[in-house]
Amino acid sequence: MATFTASGALLTNGDYYGTLAAVRDLGKQGIPIWLADSGATQAAASRYVRHHLPCPDRHQSFSALNQVGDWLIELGQRHPGLVLYPTSDDMAWIMAVRQNDLQAHYRLFQAPERAVFRLLNKASLYQTAAAHGLPAPATYYPDSPDSLNAIAARLTSEAGFPVIVKPKTQIGMRTNVKGLVARDATELITHVQTFLDQHSYQPALLAYAPEIRWPMVQAYLPQAASQTYTVAGFIDRHGDLLGVRASFKVLQQPVQIGIGVAFEGRPVLQRLTHKILKLAHAVGYFGVFETEFIYLAEQDQYLLMDFNPRYYGQMNFEIQRGLALPRMVYAAAYGDQTTLSQLAAQAAQTQLPLITTEITPRLDAPEIRQGDHARQRYCAGWLFRFLLRAQQASGRISAAQRQQWLDWIAESAAQGQAFDAIHDPNDPAPERRDKWLLCKKFLRHPRSSYRQHFL
Known part of the structure; x- marks a missing residue:
């Protein structure tokens, strides 16, 4: 093993909001940020990125995954000691299968290859989850x-x-x-x-x-568009859950099948969290996780859709609510148990009450929709407003419905409970880059961009 001389965190996929969240969470602590991606991305524009390195595009060739793995090893040989953690499914798999080579050059907090693939392959995920009380559609x-x-x-x-x-x-x-x-x-x-x-x-x-x-x-369950319940947290090497948060996806893009645009806080259901933890133990997973469930209100049932063993899109919602997942990873990769325990304690102190009873209230019940958790709201503000205008222009929503959504986020903002995926007055360049990239996308791919945002 090489002597670890470099310090900081190496992040990839700079066009992902989750990567930007990690850049800011770590960078604000003075941790040097190294960003590896293949273009002028949102995270690359952040003031906290000290080193922006071009790397192979994982989509450009049939051997791209192997090329990225080789590139990471070569970079690690030149700058040994950086903390490396996956920001996408591709990176999670590359790091899992190349773990033996990577750990000679990087500080890792990496679950075994078999655990990662069993979670990222939905066939094996659903089979294992069902055995631990988590049904799927x-x-x-x-x-x-x-x-x-x-x-x-x-x-x-x-x-x-x-x-x-x-x-x-x-x-x-x-x-x-x-x-x-x-x-x-x-x-x-x-x-x-x-x-x-x-x-x-x-x-x-x-x-x-x-x-x-x-x-x-x-x-096909249409509830996925506005009734997806997410549970995210951090599991240490011993299998202990050191922090957890929950939310409800209330708007996605594209509307029929897409990624979350707006989220609302929800209580953590301990009975569900216990089953998630059993699933992680069964496959041998530890680290950051985000699970997604379709909530069927009539049956009061939760159907597992995804288990993401990595950083994820709306991670800044958890960070802003006191669960500093990137800093927890960084401390764990260094073996800094003191800092990790402090971060876990802070997460516990800032967490709103869990629901610990076996019989839980429905997530659409008035006491839940109007409670303290639901006042915590999250979106990419400028994109949220653009999407509402596009949906109104195409006739999918009325002017009154658009105003209801605007009032929804304004109400939480007035209470200091509205959190943004990308807007940060102390780091404004990524938001400007985000707008520019969307304009560029419309110019290059007008038809698909129109379908994605207007239909």
Whole structure:
């Protein structure tokens, strides 16, 4: 092992809000930030980034994942001692499979390869989660034309449409597809073939897990657009949960299938957290996590959708609510138990009350929607306002509905409980870069950009 001479944190994926959250959380503590990405991204514009290094684009070639891994090792040889933690599914997998090589040059807080892949592959995630009391939406796994035809026939006979055709994992995908909605058997078969033809995986992934080539077919639940309950936290090497926060995704982009734009605080349900922790223990995972559940209000049921073993998009919501996840990772990577314990204590002190009873109130109950947790609200302010204008212009929402959303965030802002994903008066450049990048996207891809924001 090389002598660790460099200090600071190496972050990747500078176009992700989660990366920017980590840059600011660590940079404000005086920790040197090294950013590796392939372009002029939002995080690269931050005042806290001291070193911006160009690295291979993980989407540009069939061997990109291996190239990124090799590049990280070469960088670590030149600057040994940086803290490295994953900011995306691709990075989580690269770091897991190259862990033995990377740990000679970086300070890591990295779960085993098997644990990471079992969480990022939804087929194995749902199987393991079900064994620990965490059900998922009805999901089918075709692996041949015959099995696909059988699934289509079953869904037709059981009135199981619509469904979503989704990748089993986002690791190593050449395209950024989230899912395709199929309303009948014909669309299902067409969408699966489209997926196989157009949404390929990099060879490194197919060699590692050839079964991921075929997509999965999952029941379409419209509640996912505005009733996704998220639980995020930090698990130490001993399997102890050192901090946790919960929220409700109330708006996403695109509206039908997309990523969260606006969130509202919710109480942590201890009965659900216990099951999440059991799932993590079962696969051997530790570190930062974010889990997503579709909440079915009528049944008062939580269906697991995702378990993200990495930094994630709305992480700044947790940081602003007292759970400093990047600093916890940094302390853990250094083996600094004193600082880690202090951060865990601060997280406990700032946490609003948990719900510890086995029978819990419905998340749409008035006492929950009007309680202290729900007054904590989060969005990327400028993008939130732009999306509302776009939705009104396309007729998807009325002027009155747009005003309701604006009042929603203004109410929390008046109480000091509104938190922004990107706006920071002490670090304004990333927000300007974010706006510029969206303008650039509309100019380069006007049709897809219009569909994403207006429809």
